[in-house]
Amino acid sequence: MSERLRAHTSRFVAGLALLALLVGVAACGGGGGIEGGGSTEVSTVEAESKPSGELTISNWPLYIDKQTIPDFEKATGVKVKYIEDINSPEEYFNKMQPLLAKGESGGRSLMMLPDYTVAKMHELGYVQALDKAAMPDVEKNLIKSLRHPSFDPERSYTVPWASGMTGLIVNKELAPEIHSICDLFESRYKGKVEFLNEARETVPLVMKCEGVDPETATEADWMKAIDKIKAAAQSGQIRRFTGNEYVQDLLNGNVAAVIGWSGDGVQLELEDPKLEWRMPTEGCMFWSENAVIPVGAPNPTAAEAFMNYVYDPQHQAQLTETINVVSPVEGVRPIIEKKGSDSANLKLIFPSSSFTKNCSSIPILKGEEEQNILQAFDSVLNE
Amino acid sequence: MLRRRVIPYFLLGPGTFWLVLFFVVPLYYMFKLSLETGVVGNLEFNWHWANYSNVFDLYHTQLVRSFVYSGVATLVALLLAYPLAYTVAFKAGRFRTLLLFAVVAPFFTTYLIRTLAWETILSDGSPVTSFLHAVGLAPSGHVLATSFAVIAGLTYNYIPFMFLPIYASLERLDVRLIEAANDLYCSAKQAFFRVTLPLSLPGIVAGTLLTFIPASGDYINAQFLGGAGNRMIGNVIQSLYLTQSDYPAAAALSFVLMAIILVIVLIYIRFAGTEALMGEDAR
Amino acid sequence: MGQGREWLRKHWIAVVGVLVVVYLLVPIAVILLFSFNDPSGRYNFSWSGFTLSHWSNAFGIEDLTEALLTSIKLALLATLISTVVGTMMALALVRHKFFGRRLSNFLIVIPMATPEVVIGAALLSFFLLLGTFSLGFETLLIAHVMFCISFVVIVVRSRLIGFDRRLEEAARDLGAGPFTTFRLVTFPLILPGVFGGAMLAFALSIDDFVISNFNSGTTVTFPLYIFGASRHGIPVEVYCIAMILFGVTVAAMGFVTWQQQRAEKLAQIRPDQEGASAPNVPAGAAA
Numbered sequence: 001m002s003e004r005l006r007a008h009t010s011r012f013v014a015g016l017a018l019l020a021l022l023v024g025v026a027a028c029g030g031g032g033g034i035e036g037g038g039s040t041e042v043s044t045v046e047a048e049s050k051p052s053g054e055l056t057i058s059n060w061p062l063y064i065d066k067q068t069i070p071d072f073e074k075a076t077g078v079k080v081k082y083i084e085d086i087n088s089p090e091e092y093f094n095k096m097q098p099l100l101a102k103g104e105s106g107g108r109s110l111m112m113l114p115d116y117t118v119a120k121m122h123e124l125g126y127v128q129a130l131d132k133a134a135m136p137d138v139e140k141n142l143i144k145s146l147r148h149p150s151f152d153p154e155r156s157y158t159v160p161w162a163s164g165m166t167g168l169i170v171n172k173e174l175a176p177e178i179h180s181i182c183d184l185f186e187s188r189y190k191g192k193v194e195f196l197n198e199a200r201e202t203v204p205l206v207m208k209c210e211g212v213d214p215e216t217a218t219e220a221d222w223m224k225a226i227d228k229i230k231a232a233a234q235s236g237q238i239r240r241f242t243g244n245e246y247v248q249d250l251l252n253g254n255v256a257a258v259i260g261w262s263g264d265g266v267q268l269e270l271e272d273p274k275l276e277w278r279m280p281t282e283g284c285m286f287w288s289e290n291a292v293i294p295v296g297a298p299n300p301t302a303a304e305a306f307m308n309y310v311y312d313p314q315h316q317a318q319l320t321e322t323i324n325v326v327s328p329v330e331g332v333r334p335i336i337e338k339k340g341s342d343s344a345n346l347k348l349i350f351p352s353s354s355f356t357k358n359c360s361s362i363p364i365l366k367g368e369e370e371q372n373i374l375q376a377f378d379s380v381l382n383e
Numbered sequence: 384m385l386r387r388r389v390i391p392y393f394l395l396g397p398g399t400f401w402l403v404l405f406f407v408v409p410l411y412y413m414f415k416l417s418l419e420t421g422v423v424g425n426l427e428f429n430w431h432w433a434n435y436s437n438v439f440d441l442y443h444t445q446l447v448r449s450f451v452y453s454g455v456a457t458l459v460a461l462l463l464a465y466p467l468a469y470t471v472a473f474k475a476g477r478f479r480t481l482l483l484f485a486v487v488a489p490f491f492t493t494y495l496i497r498t499l500a501w502e503t504i505l506s507d508g509s510p511v512t513s514f515l516h517a518v519g520l521a522p523s524g525h526v527l528a529t530s531f532a533v534i535a536g537l538t539y540n541y542i543p544f545m546f547l548p549i550y551a552s553l554e555r556l557d558v559r560l561i562e563a564a565n566d567l568y569c570s571a572k573q574a575f576f577r578v579t580l581p582l583s584l585p586g587i588v589a590g591t592l593l594t595f596i597p598a599s600g601d602y603i604n605a606q607f608l609g610g611a612g613n614r615m616i617g618n619v620i621q622s623l624y625l626t627q628s629d630y631p632a633a634a635a636l637s638f639v640l641m642a643i644i645l646v647i648v649l650i651y652i653r654f655a656g657t658e659a660l661m662g663e664d665a666r
Numbered sequence: 667m668g669q670g671r672e673w674l675r676k677h678w679i680a681v682v683g684v685l686v687v688v689y690l691l692v693p694i695a696v697i698l699l700f701s702f703n704d705p706s707g708r709y710n711f712s713w714s715g716f717t718l719s720h721w722s723n724a725f726g727i728e729d730l731t732e733a734l735l736t737s738i739k740l741a742l743l744a745t746l747i748s749t750v751v752g753t754m755m756a757l758a759l760v761r762h763k764f765f766g767r768r769l770s771n772f773l774i775v776i777p778m779a780t781p782e783v784v785i786g787a788a789l790l791s792f793f794l795l796l797g798t799f800s801l802g803f804e805t806l807l808i809a810h811v812m813f814c815i816s817f818v819v820i821v822v823r824s825r826l827i828g829f830d831r832r833l834e835e836a837a838r839d840l841g842a843g844p845f846t847t848f849r850l851v852t853f854p855l856i857l858p859g860v861f862g863g864a865m866l867a868f869a870l871s872i873d874d875f876v877i878s879n880f881n882s883g884t885t886v887t888f889p890l891y892i893f894g895a896s897r898h899g900i901p902v903e904v905y906c907i908a909m910i911l912f913g914v915t916v917a918a919m920g921f922v923t924w925q926q927q928r929a930e931k932l933a934q935i936r937p938d939q940e941g942a943s944a945p946n947v948p949a950g951a952a953a
Contacts, residue, residue: 058884061894061895061897062708062899083884084729084894085884085886085894087893087894087897088625088626090625090626090627090628091625091626093628094624094625094628095801095883097628098794106801106883106884191523191525191528233611233612234611234612236611236612238611239528239610239611240528240609240610240611241611243897244897245607245896245897247709247711247899248502248503248506248709248711249527251709251711251712252503252506252507252508252711252712253506253507253508254506254507254508254525254527254528267707267708267709267899270706270707271706271707271708271709371627371629374626374627375627375629378622378623378626378627379441381614381622382442382445382614382618382619382622383611383612383614388764390758390762391758391761391762391764392758392764394754394755394757394758394762395754395755395758395759395770397751397754398751398752398754398755398815398819399755399770399773401751401811401812401815402773402774402777402812402815402816403773405789405792405808405809405812406776406777406785406788406812407773408792409785409788409789409791409792410780410788412788412791412792412795413784413787413788413791413792416791463686463689464686466679466682466683466686467682467683467686467687469679469683470679470680470682470683470684471683474677474679474680474683480920480923482683482687484916484919484920485687485690485691486687486690487919488912488915488916488919489690489691489693489694489912490869490873491869491872491873491911491912491915492694492697492908492909492911492912493873493875493888493889493892493908493911494873494875494889495875495889495892495893495896496697496892496900496904496905496908497693497694497697499896499900500693500694500696500697500700501693503696503700503711504692504693504696506711539689539690539693542686542690551824592779593778596778596779596781597781597782599781600780600781600782600783600784601781602783602876603875603876617781617783620781620783620784620787621783624787630791633787634787634788634791637781637783637784637787637788638784640781640784641779641780641781641784644779644780644781645779648779
């Protein structure tokens with residue numbers, strides 16, 4: 001017996017040693033590097049003319065190409081930490097809110113968030129004003145349709161990063177005649193349509209199909225549209241509410257049509273010619289992800305320099321080609337066309353004003369109205 | 384003698400400290416949160432018990448649905464895991480270890496990837512879906528976005544939690560007891576129901592609890608495999624917390640869920656009549 | 667044909683068992699298959715051709731590899747801490763009668779009875795309130811240890827319950843002090859249980875999504891990376907890594923079992939002298 005116990009013990013000791021070694025390696029090596037914002041060095045906020053130091057950017061996944069950051073680092077010497085941790089604006093806002101309330105940004109200097117989120121942040125005092133003199137290219141090249149949005153008329157605290165349109169993505173074989181949001185409610189497509197789980201995009205689209213202008217809609221209008229959606233969900237008309245999980249359903253032929261984003265539309269059309277992004281007859285929802293500099297951001301100088309950098313049409317072109325959303329920068333289309341690259345479906349990336357003539361921007365809701373509407377829509381989602 | 388008395392507290396110390404600080408205390412704060420009103424950044428504590436009744440009114444459908452889904456999933460998992468555990472414990476011979484790996488190893492790939500794999504397997508055009516439709520398990524012609532898919536996903540992901548305790552109690556079974564039963568003229572079926580099953584009961588109780596409880600609060604399966612009308616209470620809590628930022632309601636709903644689970648568990652343990660989960664030293 | 671039916675009647679349990687195993691492995695087969703896929707676009711949902719390029723590039727996506735390493739580091743640390751702490755608790759709970767024992771038992775079980783969504787949210791509120799821990803690796807580690815402890819305790823405790831105390835008495839009779847007894851007799855014999863608890867803790871930690879989602883700050887673990895990527899197209903490399911994880915686990919379990927079997931053969935002890943020591947199975951299931 002003693003031999004066996006000795007065998008056990010020596011094995012145990014060896015195992016423990018190995019484990020300790022592994023843990024030691026793990027704990028020592030790279031313990032700081034993998035952590036997020038908190039360990040980024042905070043440089044003093046000075047009014048420097050030349051950008052330097054480090055810059056931490058929070059963005060959505062797959063919202064940048066591979067070259068922009070290295071090129072920027074080389075051009076300015078700024079070291080960039082790029083985190084793709086924004087998956088849903090509300091989730092992100094909730095995660096950041098306690099820090100922002102204390103005047104901290106978790107080390108981040110730039111965040112890309114939708115119109116309604118940045119409007120709320122501005123109201124709560126969570127964002128800094130921008131130094132326009134530091135961003136001449138932005139001033140020069142921002143496209144006209146985005147210059148004076150209702151939530152930031154002078155673009156004093158936001159710079160658009162990317163824009164997009166929410167409309168219909170249709171499987172031409174299964175649903176050739178769907179051209180309007182209202183068509184999604186027809187019984188022959190029962191169980192074969194999907195709606196977006198974003199209240200501020202889905203409900204206005206349904207309101208538009210009812211003839212109501214989302215920008216002047218009352219709470220009652222919203223509730224009526226929500227009721228219509230609810231009835232469709234309960235009857236089985238709507239298969240499910242999704243983020244961009246509709247992609248898999250479209251590619252697998254599980255659905256005939258969805259409410260979807262133009263960026264996905266470009267990708268899907270490339271991947272499967274049966275699929276097509278269509279502008280609804282009543283118009284789309286036209287939105288932007290905006291870059292803001294949060295309160296407490298280290299190195300706002302570098303942040304502004306970065307935004308200025310991407311507003312140079314040359315630099316913007318490679319970005320637009322990769323992420324396929326509507327570019328907020330003037331002068332990019334000729335560059336892409338000259339390159340003759342495969343950035344197909346320029347209609348979705350450079351929509352003409354006649355194409356988007358019926359589109360609405362995302363309405364900004366406030367206070368109790370916002371709470372009521374979100375709660376009503378959420379209860380439909382969670383049916 | 385003093386050292387004797389102190390030893391258990393010393394052993395218990397670190398763990399208890401950790402659990403109290405990082406489990407009990409957060410739950411206390413969450414409880415406080417559930418009695419507050421207002422908006423994010425501006426919450427006020429004022430004994431607002433109405434949060435609980437509101438939340439119960441709004442979401443009792445999802446509560447019931449969650450317990451139904453997880454109840455069915457637990458039952459199916461039991462029916463699948465028990466023969467499996469029996470096979471591995473008694474009938475596997477040389478292949479026992481291999482089979483054991485085969486059962487446990489799939490759960491070392493990530494939960495999400497497994498669920499996404501099921502999304503592919505169960506997509507509308509796949510052979511599996513056609514087969515299920517042919518045998519009548521998918522009346523609407525598709526499997527995804529139905530309660531069947533959600534329950535199937537739950538069952539699949541929680542089978543190891545059912546399997547391992549049952550296997551453990553079967554494996555410790557003294558085979559000679561079954562032999563003795565056979566010697567005393569029991570048929571195989573009788574031997575099973577009178578000897579094996581009762582002796583494996585602690586494993587069954589542990590397994591069902593370890594399956595039912597987490598399954599009730601699950602939201603991944605409903606999100607990826609389910610459709611409109613299949614959402615579970617976990618989805619609601621998540622959206623209350625992360626999307627609507629209605630922390631008091633989220634907290635209240637969480638406690639409602641926990642309370643109901645606790646009641647169900649207590650009734651179940653009473654009924655099953657064993658202290659398997661909160662076991663005392665048998666000797 | 668009659669023979670076939672007869673065979674089926676006698677072996678139906680084994681047949682069902684094997685069918686269930688097949689059922690368990692089906693998604694794994696799909697994941698394996700799609701790891702060889704060569705999709706033209708971003709999405710890996712339908713088969714478009716065989717390639718090994720993603721396997722050769724399996725660790726080529728920087729963010730993915732970083733997330734994987736974070737998860738492994740986290741799991742190792744969490745396993746170590748929770749196994750040590752949990753084993754100590756199990757020893758106390760099984761072997762000593764003391765004031766507060768019932769309550770401690772209760773305290774162990776409650777976290778397992780709490781849905782992950784609730785634990786995740788409660789911890790997040792708590793960390794934000796405290797402000798002393800930065801949301802990230804620290805908070806993840808704390809959370810993971812917390813939910814692992816209960817499982818380790820349960821596993822080790824059930825191992826301890828079947829333990830033959832006479833072995834310890836025998837050692838004591840032969841002159842060993844309490845620490846020596848523990849080191850040479852008790853611990854080696856409960857080692858399979860401890861190891862089982864450790865493996866369970868590791869598996870729970872590396873696969874955790876819900877609690878991590880709430881408490882990760884900007885740190886990205888492997889499951890969180892997949893969740894983020896799932897909205898925009900999961901790279902094929904993720905599937906390759908999932909298979910690698912699978913393979914490494916199986917290999918590790920196989921190695922441990924092989925070692926155990928070798929040790930047993932070397933010792934050549936009769937089974938009934940072993941008391942509660944490890945039977946011929948990997949410790950992962952020996953609860």
